[in-house]
Amino acid sequence: MILKKKVFGSAMLAAAIMSAGTCTAMAAPQQENTAIEAESENSTQTAAGLALKITEGFQNADEQASIEKKEVEVVKASEEEPQDEWQNRLMANVEESLNVRTEASEESALAGKLRKGDVAEVTERGEEWSKITSGNVSGYVKNEFCVFGDDAHNYANENCTTNAKVLEGGLRLRAEASEEAQICDVAAQDDVLTVKKDVEAPEGWVAVSHGDGVAYVSSQYVEVSLATGTGITVEEEQAIIAKQKAEEEAKRAQEAAAQAQAAVQNAPAAASYDETTILAATIQLEAGNEPYEGQVAVGAVIMNRVRSGGYPNSISGVVYQAGQFSVSGRIAATAASGVKSSCMQAAQAAIGGMDNTGGALSFAPVSSGRGGLVIGNHSFY
Template sequence: MIRKSNTISSFYTKNKKYLNKQTVQSAALSMAMVLLISGAVVCAPSERKVTTDVDIQPASTAGVFSAVSAMELSAGGSDLNYASADVSVVAATSDQVKFDDDIYDEWSDKVMAKDINDYLSIRKDADQESEVIGKLRPTDIATLIDVFDGWYEIESGNAHGFVSADYCITGIDAYEYALDVCDTYATTDVNGLRMRSEASEDSKIVTVVSKGTKLEVNDDAEEVDGWVAVTSGNKTGYVKADYVDVDMATSEAITLEEEAAAKKAAEEAAAKKAAEQAAMAEQAKIAAAEAAAAKQAIITSADDVTLLAAIIQIESGSECYEGQVAVGAVVMNRVLSGSYANNVEGVIFQKGQFATSRMSSVISKGPKASCIQAAQEAMAGSDPTGGLTHFRRAGSKDGLIIGNHVFY
């Protein structure tokens, strides 16, 4: 007996790129019905009949096609013997989901890599040992050029080569897979499109977006007829479906040369950015040094009365006049104590003692008249503290209270 069961499968494999699920299903169902109606055509002894029961279940196109191709045709000598086929046919669709004809046509020759972590190698020839010339990544779409034994010849972007068929899906299966792995976005067709908090024209306006804006489609949100759930930044809401074009964010394969060029460009961009940041930091450092030098020049040019008046204003500018003289006296008591610097500038700028960050500003503008007078009195020997060398805000320590300060 000559078996013809592989003839249809071979034909399907060779011509797969020209077939989509609808055409294959239609052909499969038509063949099943012909066999059912025609009954048996017997031209050989009855004992050579073969009867095949086939139950076509709702599944993918491949399931329908292989079920029909499993019907055996037998022959003895030159006489073919078609046995009657008991066929149970159930109209099948892909996971019971119907797609528009345009989708079938658009994706009939499309290929995607499936269940890969990073990429599927595109090789120069249909051989596992052949040179790798590119990469087909999870969201890349390729066009099927031809089918070989276990290999697909594809084109995607600038990549043209071969990928292992074991790791690929095609046609409407690829489309369904793309829906799962690719982000979906909605591009606005009009200016001033309102994004609303709910799928209703009476709901609150979340934001207004301009024409050409790409909004990420929120696949987790409830589907409402006439509306598209979208995300813009940290805002979520709905826009009218009539004013947006919804599409998937697919990509194309990349050649190794393109990958190397992209890597080089990224490294150069990173190096340029680092150099710019370093230059900006150096400029900031220079500017800070110049500002510090300018402040120091102002301070250095000031006499002791001005320095003392400035620190009095900083530490007690809002205090009563006696309190201002008392602060000046603390500075002078330190100068004379022998435990601190023996000059006004040294005492004032001793680390951690006085708030001197505003000194140059106060000096350049000129201290208040009351502070200048208080400094002059303190330098002349006036001392409301009686020789004390410290002060702080009142209430934190026991001592002599003058205004809002305690002296000790």
């Protein structure tokens, strides 16, 4: 572009000079020599001045064109410089965890682990092993159990949740992607919402989980990111295990204390052998794989109903009451084929007045979410 301007400028300059000379020659024939010489000198100066201005004008144009070209080149360079942030990352393509070694050898010491969903920065990639850093752990991982770069990013999208962190308090969650839609809830600043990746939201909106359904939030008030984790050192893993063990022991101690507090000794009830066998069979069907305490608890609930006055006043009447025990259709067959000794013992203890439920009249699986006294896999209430 600059070369063309220079050629064009030179041609224009030559034409201007020739034009000025021609005009002078045509005006000169009837003038005296002195007048011609003066006019010629003036014309020459005029042409020279005109040529200088034209030259300066084109020089300025050339400089401006050069600046514009440089600006274009700078913009193009800046567009090519950014690199994919996942280019030097990897993820462990495993079901649970991948060992991180202190050296590139399976015989070397364990430095830590990358769990499923953890991402690591690759500091050195080899043919068989790669050196990585993730969280507080650094070491070597075997390449065959990893995915790198774009593959790692795709793996993260498929296997990790995507979160939307709320940037401002009072963010409205709406039933539809519209400012006019019904408000379902309000989120506080720094709340983390789970993005519904299987729901396509219109531009400017993000679909998030809300209860069992979906709600929409304005994208300008949330920061969306993949919920990836980082590796852990051996020491960190041991601390996590110790904490989990302590929490489990505390939970068991709390349950034992609650059971001890709830346990009462009621007056023994009269029951025939057949009634005792029906109770034992019901216990086996409801809690045959539970610990003994759980079996006694099921028997206690049935006996509490017998004593309550709000249910039938016999064991068979309670367990066969319509809509109460789903296993009632199998009780007779179980009783006929014989019941476990632990279930028979639990039935006798419940009939004898033992109640470790605190007077509960019902029970449900813990998985149901129903509150109450937890014994084994049941909540009693």
